[in-house]
Amino acid sequence: MSPEATGTTSGLPSKKVLGLFALAMINVAAVLSIRNFPSMAIYGWSCIGWYIIGAILFLIPISLAGAELATGWPEGGGVYAWVKQAFGEKGGFTALFCEWSNNLVWFPTVLSFIASTLAFALTPSLSASPWYMFSVMMIAFWGTTAIAYFGEEASTKFGNIGVILGSIIPAILIILFGIWWIGSGQSLVLPPLTLGAMVPAINMSTLPFFATIILLFAGMEMAGFHALETRDPQKDFPRAMALSAAIIVVCTVLATLAIAVVIPADKLNLASGVMQAIQYFFNAAHVPGLVAPMAVLITLGGVVSLAAWLIGPAKGLGIVAEEGNMPPMFDRTNKYGAPVAVLVIQALIGSLISLLYVFLPSVNQAYWILSAMTVELLCIVYILVFASVIKLRYSQPDKPRPFTIPGGKAGVWIVGGLGLFGTTLAFVVGLMPPSFFASNGLAYVFSVLLGTFLLAVPPLVFLKCKKASWEKPAEPGRDLS
């Protein structure tokens, strides 16, 4: 059977539709976000230092670890398959579930971003209407779920076009305007670049930002969820990791600097959102007419990012259910191979949390705690992934890995160790209460830890309740070990 042909794997019909470009675009969609640029630009030249920290302690380690794990264990399930090999079903299921559950808390933020950015293109005052916000958020959420319903081919086409239009083109436009700004002799708001200016100030005040910068590049493992639909995973995964990392770094660093040299830091008011910064930017460049089209493109970028995070972990959970670790209800797939039950449950829970988010915004501090939980949950995922790449070098040394982290065991310890250090530190720092909680710091830490526990514990309950009848007979061509 040719790799292009439709394959059947334990109930999930999978078409081998993904190549190098599509895999890379999945990662770019998950990681590259225009939202980050103004927030980082406020740091001026020192954003370079922060990006370097993020690259050394997370981006490079996760790209290398992901490439080794994805080529060594190119089964469906992504982080689930990788961590399961190292730490068994409990570990794998917990890693995947943490990735899935943190999404559900994160979805309202990206949906709100989509709705408010679209409002900017239509009538900015619309964003003050909770009903407008909730309606657009639900259309985006259920619309993206509907695209996922039509399987990998539809999602891939949407993702490829969307990420180019909504993420890469806006980033390139910002970079080009930055270059034009410098080239045309306009005044730069940053002082001359020196080595010292690039060094970030790391102290107790900026330490919480550390967790943020580590997770700035979270999502590089997203392509791993699509292994079953990849034509040649062992060849394409490492190249896709390299290509996506290069696109993400170039776009992120250059676009951030472009904004930083044009817009004064006091105009980059972080409470004002990305579109306000973009508007200032294009007004300064005397092309105000581009603001509305840019808002539409950035809205599309938000939807594509949502789709990448919505589809990947849901597919992983579908695989877990298919392997009999969840009740058969979760194992329902449609003729396109999409895990419909997981998608619908995800959309229902996400809609409920979005409802609270929109209609109770002035409990802002509550949402801060929920955001802190998402940080902790993601850190758990990555700690398990980095620990897995190290452990598997010892427990399965002879497993063929078309891509291996260079440097033998020392290399894997350095790469995995850097990743473990970064994510563990981010986990600890993520527990630091912000100053407005200072009078109630212990309650804050307790709330974050309890919430994280509640959102991470369901896999252990499911495995405890597991019945033999949940398991499907394995079909040829699929290794469920």
Add this chain to the structure above:
Amino acid sequence: MNMTPRMEHGLVLFLVLMFLIPCIMIIFISEEVPYRIVPGEPVRDVAQAMGISVTSVKDTTWNLPGATGGKTYVLTDSAGNVVTVSTQAFDSAESRDAAIRLYNANPVGRGKPMGSLMVVGQHVVYVTPANSEILQRIAPELKKKSSP
């Protein structure tokens, strides 16, 4: 099948509750800040009352629907800590809440939003960096000003 559909549904319900419990619990322990007019300049008043120097003040109006103007203060304490505090008043609860949503919708990467946001009546107060001794001192007093 060993598992009855009722038990299967129970596990689905359990899953949903695991998500809703943290959300509902946190919402219950958090105080909603009512929209009401707080007179004067709450940040300047609190800072001065606590012996924190206001080293610079600038008028600022955020480019947001319903924003009616505010100030950006640079505050310095005797230990040399410095924070920038921006305040912005809004003409309605809806526009103020939209600003809060916008803030929460702009996290960096998969992390938290930058800085800290507090709500004082009709004002949204944005402080950067998020953690500082100055904010730790002024936050409880600002919260008191929010109370009717």
